[in-house]
Amino acid sequence: MKKLFFGLIAVIAVFSVSCNKSSNEILIGEYESLTGAEATFGISSTNGLNLAVEEINNSGGLLGKKIKLITYDDQGKPQEAATVVQRLIKQDNVVAIIGEVASSRSISGGQICQSNKTPMVTPASTNPEVTAIGDYVYRVCFIDPFQATVMSKFATNTLKLKKVAVLKDVKNAYSTGLADFFVKEFTSMGGQVVVVQSYSSGDKDFKAQLTAIKSENPEGIFIPGYYTDVGLIAIQAREIGITQPLFGGDGWESEKLTEGKAKDALEGSFFSTHVSTDNPDPMVQGFIKKYKEKYGKMPDAMSFLAYDAGMILFEAIKRAGSVEADKIKNELAKTKDFKGVTGTITINEQRNAVKPAVVLEIKNGKFVYKETVQP
Ligand code: PHE
Secondary structure, eight states: OHHHHHHHHHHHHHHHHHHHHTTTEEEEEEEEOSSSTTHHHHHHHHHHHHHHHHHHHHTTOBTTBEEEEEEEEOTTOHHHHHHHHHHHHHTSOOSEEEEOSSHHHHHHHHHHHHHTTOOEEESSOOOTHHHHTOTTEEESSOOHHHHHHHHHHIIIIISOOSEEEEEEETTOHHHHHHHHHHHHHHHHTTOEEEEEEEEOTTOOOOHHHHHHHHTTOOSEEEOOSOHHHHHHHHHHHHHTTOOSOEEEOGGGOSTTTTOTTHHHHTTTOEEEESOOTTOOOHHHHHHHHHHHHHHSSOOOHHHHHHHHHHHHHHHHHHHHTSOOHHHHHHHHHTOOSEEETTEEEOBOTTSOBOOOEEEEEEETTEEEEEEEEOO
16 A cells, blocks of 8 residues: 555656646747836737747747747836746746847846846847846847947938937936947047936936936937837927937837827938848848748837847757757857858847848838948
């Protein structure tokens, strides 16, 4: 009787261990802001990533297994990003992690990945600090010192501006970083930054800062923030009579940027980003077609980048022939001339991708291709 009892316990134990291991699946984690102020960032990237997973699974999977994606919502909060990344690693036992879009949250999640030796690939975080965390953290996009050069060149050579103002979000690592790099670059190209003003993400009234900016008579305003605030800033700038062009970085990109009154306020403004949907390249147009078929709307930069982040990670796992963390990260580091939907991707020694940027113009609420700037 005793023997039978212990036998039964052993059978149950073995069964539950093998179930937990889901040995026919490769578990990949993802953390994004699916709710909260910046929800379009998370929704666009999870859509793009799911497309990559679906394609790999439909064409036979990875190392003979299916990829299973476990996605958590960090609600747009750095602290929550750390919590869900911890959960992905400790409870779900994922082999690698994709996320986040926003640099502040990638820094917080990246530190957890690094200390647990779990490879992480961020699709879209551009602040240099993200991959500087350590050798388990990678990105498939360019970094902000380059983005600052792109917009400094554009302001100097295309818009012919000599005196500009900067309005930055002090609660956002991406924004403060990009503002600093821009001031340095624009000045080194002979321009003058006449005033730098600050706000905190979520603020609703920017009149004091905009009035201070207006009194310095700049020829343009660089606003390295997220779409959530940029629309309101533009509306209020026009209300107090600022007619000069506004320009910014990839954080502007969202279908929500030009909603309502922001559409007119942002007419003739510019921002740099990772991809233009006007690009006739068959890879770009093919992705747009697939994305539209599945989700019924146009992809944005984050959808493209998350798709590439997934594909680069899956390729690395394939080349590694294993789900061992060290092998995956070594293969990620070797990524070279990968043909992605955001262009050809090579990961450099700092674990960053070296790629061109595009500048888009806002015309009638749409983002229209203006120029490409090579690294
Ligand atoms: N680059 C931004 C950051 O690092 C995130 C972002 C990427 C936003 C692409 C929009 C589009 O925070």
